Amino acid sequence: MYVVIVGAGEVGTAIAESLAETHNVAVIDIDGNRVEALMYDTDILGIEGDGTDLDTLEEADIEDADILIASTDDDETNIVTCSTAMTVTDAFTISRVKSAKFLRTWQQSERAFGIDHMVATNLLAAETIARIVGLPAAQDVEMFVDGLVQMAEFEISESSPVANLTVEEADRYESLTFAAVLREDAVIIPRGETVLEPGDDVIVIGSPDSIHTFAHELEPDTDGTPNILVVGGGDIGYHTARLLQERGLKPRLVEQDHDRARELAEALSGTTVLESDATDREFLEREHIDDVDIVIAALDNDEKNLLVGLLAKRLGAERAVAVVDSGGYVDLFEEVGIDVAVNPREATAEEITRFTREYQAENVAIIESDRAEVLEIEITEESVLVDRPIRESVADLPDGVVIGSIARNGTLVIPRGDTVVERGDHVVVFVEIDSLEEASSKL
């Protein structure tokens, strides 16, 4: 497939890196140095120019493109890029936008602006946060097969009941598969005797119920409805609060600006809006921050989010989730005490990458910036799995593959050695990045 990406920022770069392995990729950016630097890191064709200019698009052979991805930092530029491209190509266009207002417009009509798929960064970040909030201790949560199968990543803490147990001892759940253990930079495919050490991240695939049970097992002192504080009433904060209240939770939202706080209070009926500076200790103590289970820092400034998150934890909040705008700081934030750092750009890049996969994976989750992927695959006649017990087909698959769950006609089938996979099944697999190409061709 030939993919043209406009914008070589964090999002565009991440998408280019994911796709260049298996597709032809051209990247357009107004900044020539950026394009050139990317060309040496990744196997792409770099073009310096303005993506909203037809000449530039034609230089990138846009008429031959299968997919056009507009991923600059500017909403209007992305929209105009797609509209411009539409005049000369039938490529599938994907546009990144920050603000949800364009998304609403786009949802009103088929192919508005000439865009086939729109990804709203802020909404995506809010959705990611909301998913993580739903599971105590979770680092990352993704849904597959229309919510029938869930994947989650948990960090094993010192105090966790499963710390220092073997996988065999910890695995007491009917429909749950331990897909992988991430230890420092290594991806370990767990065997029965693998020990879960404190500090490991474990990836599990299974039914939402069993994952929920497992999550509570990890953090036994979480029960009932979590007490949530969202800090920052920007686009991300608003959507997070909205998604949480839709789930019946009653979040509190802190916003410093008087008019904006008023606006939010009118828009969010199930949320308590508080007007204050969230870095004010007295205010936090007054609001019983020590009872808060999760604090979500969604201000429009990374440093402030870090401060709010750390301060809240210092004063007794259970977990802190912070929005980080610069992808490079994600690990650093999690290093110094933020439990989960959510990077809207990374989430956007992953979302767009999903859309451009060649195999029939309908859904992809990218683990820890591309160390591994979790894929949902519909089984066809060509698959090595079809009509054989899993025990037999495992020999034909590369080492870094774990079959997590099988969904058949809307019900979950637990994969065991003697399970026979049938055509039409949806299989959720964990694949290490090195085995990806081989695995996806065989499944």
Place this chain on the structure above:
Amino acid sequence: MAVRVNWRQSVAFTGTVVKYLAVAMLVPLAIGLLYGEDVVVFLFSIGIAVVIGLALERLDDDPQLGAREALLFVALAWGAVALVGAVPYVIAGYGTESTLRYPVNALFESMSGFTTTGATVLGAISLERHSHALLMWRQLTQWLGGMGIIVLMVAILPEAAVNGAQLIESEAPGPELQKLTPKIAETARLLWLFYLGFTALYVAILIGLHYAGMAPNMDVYNAVAHGFTTLPTGGFSPQADSIAAFSPAVQWVVIPFMLIAGMNFALFYLLVQDDYVEFLRDRELQAYLGANAGMIVILWGFLFTGSAPPLELGGVTEGALENSLRQATFQVASLLNSTGYATSDFAQWGTTAQGLLLFAMFIGGSAGSTGGGVKVVRWLVVIKAIRRQLFTTAHPNAIKPVRLGGHVVDEEVIRAIYGFTLLYLLTFGVATVLILLDAGRVGLEMTTLEAVSASLATLGNIGPGFGFLGPFGSYLDFPATSKLLMVFLMWIGRLEIIPVFVMFTGAFWNE
């Protein structure tokens, strides 16, 4: 980021190149079997290449080259290939009168081959003295080096494509990397395909001429042998008289293919896409063809009016229209883009003509061609940048970007080109002095023009110089120290200086 350069990775990857060099040696082995000569020589050489390659590969089982490792690798790979490529010369020369039995000479011949220089230290070039297989190996080294061994690796080895852009940029001539397609391996394959296509076409025409009775000496062996050295702007020939050994018809065929070899191969991609306008609009191509045409006319004037003395050997007879035009065209085309073939001993043409040819040698081929030298595009930019300098002296407030065919040249690129050109001239100057000193040390008679041409012809990967190292002479008389210096000059000339020089800086080895 590693604090230091991980040289083990670079060396291990160099092992891979050396290992595959054994595959290239199958060609002379096949010729050897055909003619029943030197089979053992190449069996041994293949064994040595494989053993050395595998040994080096053991240093790192999965080299992942970073930017600096890639640079180091390219420099090392060319050094290693030249060393291993010299093995057949030494083995074949063992116990014979061949001048290549001495390792320094063999290394010189090998480096001269791979870098497509075409300077030789063979005492006598003839198929009586050396086997068909060995002389074909000498030709083949130039063909492999022409489009580039690294480019070839990126084209065929998936593991080399990972940072192929970095690798190709270090090897391919010219100031900037040009990617034709999104995938670097595909770009490399395309370049080699054009190269292979032109080579095949050329060989076919030569063989056709032979069977049409217009080229009695151009048998299949010679056609293939010259096919291996024309497109890479190499200049080696299994004939002592170079192209003078063949009929005028052959000489007229060689000329256009020499011209093609000095063009940017990326431009042919435009032709494939039927974009003739864009092809003809390329400023470098215009300048390259213009420089050729201008110098041909001037030299033809000299030869036609008899300013250059007539020669015994395929010489120019005053006033002979076709002959003088052919000689002028051939020699300019051959020296300007660094091929180094000759149809007559231009070393006897008198100082005016030689001065003109020396000037041509400074120009070089196009960026992205197989030619050597400074490259046309760099001279274009330097000239334009100097013109701007003069203009802004008169108009201090003027802002004048340097344009090349409608595109603005980045100031950073201009600085890099200035730096390269200066470094090139400085290296050339220092090398000339060193060669003269070295000759004085051993009491070798040498004129300044000879030393100048030796330094320029090796650094610019041209081959023949003037005087005793003219097109029918050889570099044999130089002392071993000078030959090693020239091996170094050919090496840095082919890689455009920077990748090799950077290895001698402390900054490269330490963070």
